[in-house]
Amino acid sequence: MIGEEFIEEATLANIEEHDMPSKFVTGQTSALVISGPVGVGKSYLASALLNNALQSNCKDAVFASASRMIQEFRDSEIDFTAGPRDPTLRKTVENAGLLVLDDLGTEKSSEWTESLLNGIVSYRYGKNLPIIVTANCKLEELRDRISNRTLDRLLGMAGGSAKLMKGPSRRLAKR
DSSP states (O other): OOOOOEESSHHHHHHHTTTTTHHHHTTSSSEEEOOTTTHHHHHHHHHEEEEEEEHHTTOOOOEEEEHHHHHHHHHOOOOOOTTSSSSHHHHHHHHSSSEEEEETSSSOOOHHHHHHHHHHHHHHHHHTTTTTEEEEEEHHHHHHHHHHHHHHHHHHHHHTTTTEOOOHHHHHHTO
């Protein structure tokens, strides 16, 4: 089983209590992988950490829904008659001061998608650029969706484990 640490609630105070961002923010680890069921606050937490990074020393950040980002890559990079149309999209994603990939694993899996994700993660791994990933599935499922190689790099950047959030849907609790 892949290492997971459980978190009861997605609040910055709770996250700091679990020492989640300190190693991430100080650069001791360059990734944060957060998994759990729909609605527990993974995207909220990733957004809060992104905002904290922007308020401190991070100059540029990209927050992207993984499936939407992949579709934008399909739309912008592939022109079967002329080749890549917009190489700036890939450069922006690869070189952002902080990259947040939200809902990773929801995209349609294909060799092209796996190759794209592995390329982005590998580039950021090699440059030690921070990345936050959220996923609505357990890590074993995510590995099957994005490839073992990509997840291995992400977990290596994250100090060997992911954070598994538990709890009820925050959206449903508001009603």
